[in-house]
Amino acid sequence: MTIYLLILHGLCAVALLGAITHQAASAWAPAKGGASFLTRFRAVNAPSYVNAVIVLFIVTFALGAIVYPAYRIGARIYMEDLRMSKPVGSFEVKEHLVTFGLGFLPAYWYYWRAPRAPEHDVARKWLTLILALIVWSAFLIGHILNNTKGL
Amino acid sequence: MRLARGLPAFSCAFAIAYLISMYFHPAFTLFTYAPRLGEWFAGVPAATGKMAPGMYWYSWLSTALIAGVAAGGVASVVPGDKPSRALSTIVWATPLVLVAILLYIERTWFGFK
Numbered sequence: 001m002t003i004y005l006l007i008l009h010g011l012c013a014v015a016l017l018g019a020i021t022h023q024a025a026s027a028w029a030p031a032k033g034g035a036s037f038l039t040r041f042r043a044v045n046a047p048s049y050v051n052a053v054i055v056l057f058i059v060t061f062a063l064g065a066i067v068y069p070a071y072r073i074g075a076r077i078y079m080e081d082l083r084m085s086k087p088v089g090s091f092e093v094k095e096h097l098v099t100f101g102l103g104f105l106p107a108y109w110y111y112w113r114a115p116r117a118p119e120h121d122v123a124r125k126w127l128t129l130i131l132a133l134i135v136w137s138a139f140l141i142g143h144i145l146n147n148t149k150g151l
Numbered sequence: 152m153r154l155a156r157g158l159p160a161f162s163c164a165f166a167i168a169y170l171i172s173m174y175f176h177p178a179f180t181l182f183t184y185a186p187r188l189g190e191w192f193a194g195v196p197a198a199t200g201k202m203a204p205g206m207y208w209y210s211w212l213s214t215a216l217i218a219g220v221a222a223g224g225v226a227s228v229v230p231g232d233k234p235s236r237a238l239s240t241i242v243w244a245t246p247l248v249l250v251a252i253l254l255y256i257e258r259t260w261f262g263f264k
Contacts, residue, residue, distance in 0.1 A: 065209070069186035072206055089260020095208060096173065096253050100246055103165035103215060106158035106223075107242045113155075119236050126243035 002070045002151050009063035010146075013139050016056035023049040024132040027125045046128075050112045053131070054105050061102050064142075067151065068095075075149040087148050094141040101134040154227050159242045161223030166249050168218030172211040174256060181210045 022044045031043035071091070079088050108131060111124045172179035177195040184191055184206040196202060258264075 068208070069184070069189075069206065072204060073186045077204070085260050085262075089257055092260060093253065093257050096170075096257075097250065099169050099208075099212060099215070100166045100249060100253075103169065103219065104162045104242075104246055107162035110155055110158040111239065111242075120239045123239035123243045127246075130243065130246050 002067055005063055005067050006146070006151055009060060009067060010142070012056055012060040012063060013135070013142070016053065016060055016135055017139055019049050019052050019056060020128070020132045020135050022046075023053065024128045027128050047112055047114070047116070050109060054109060057101065057105060057131075057135070061098055064098065070151045074151055075145070078149050084148070087145055090141045091145055094138050094145075097134045098138050101131055101138075104131065156229075156231075157223035157225070157227030159238055160226030161219040163242060163245045164222030165215045165219030166246060169211055169215035170249055170252065172214040176207055176211070179211075179214050180207050181213055183207060184209055 022041065023046045025042045026044045026046040029042050030046075031039045033039070076088060076091070104127060107123075108127045111120045111127060116124070168179075180195050182191055182193050183195055185202050186204070186206055187201050192202075192205075195205065195207070
């Protein structure tokens, strides 16, 4: 069961990665015409991604929280025995980063909800970028750790 | 929606309280999860034998949630129409500062003294 949940955790993370990256690109560098791949990548309706990002973040986070004990008594102890402090420390950083991300979802929702005040444009852009960086970091760390020692 | 006005304050308080409870563990650790036993214990019992390893992350999350709800509740009853521009700056600056502090705290894993 843990393996299925871990795979689902990874799949949700991929979907979240796509959604938040599209939104961050659109918020920071909105498309102004053109038909290149990068232009179309940024030419999304950023506000329409908010609910999807929140739901995907919470689902991915919850699945991670469920499989966390299996990591703690399996992969982590294995890596500690081999004195692999960098992978263990990377997971520590990941768990704290995603918790920060979870905590900032309410503010993210608040600043993206309609009507979007122009004076909160900076907060919207930064919160989106920070969430995107958290999601990317967590994804890469999780992926590398799973390659180092799977559950 | 008055309640929504408290959300930025919730976010900041949640993240700050989380970092504090993690860094000052076990001062604010409310409970421990023992994954080998699949059982929860109040406080921080000695993690020996099958009790080890103890997991505290769920407790830090709970502490953060309590602090966030308290701060958000207070902010939602403060008079005013909407959060100020200053608060909106604090909201996006807070995670940047917290991440910097976090990386400093966790530096020893990566060989930095």
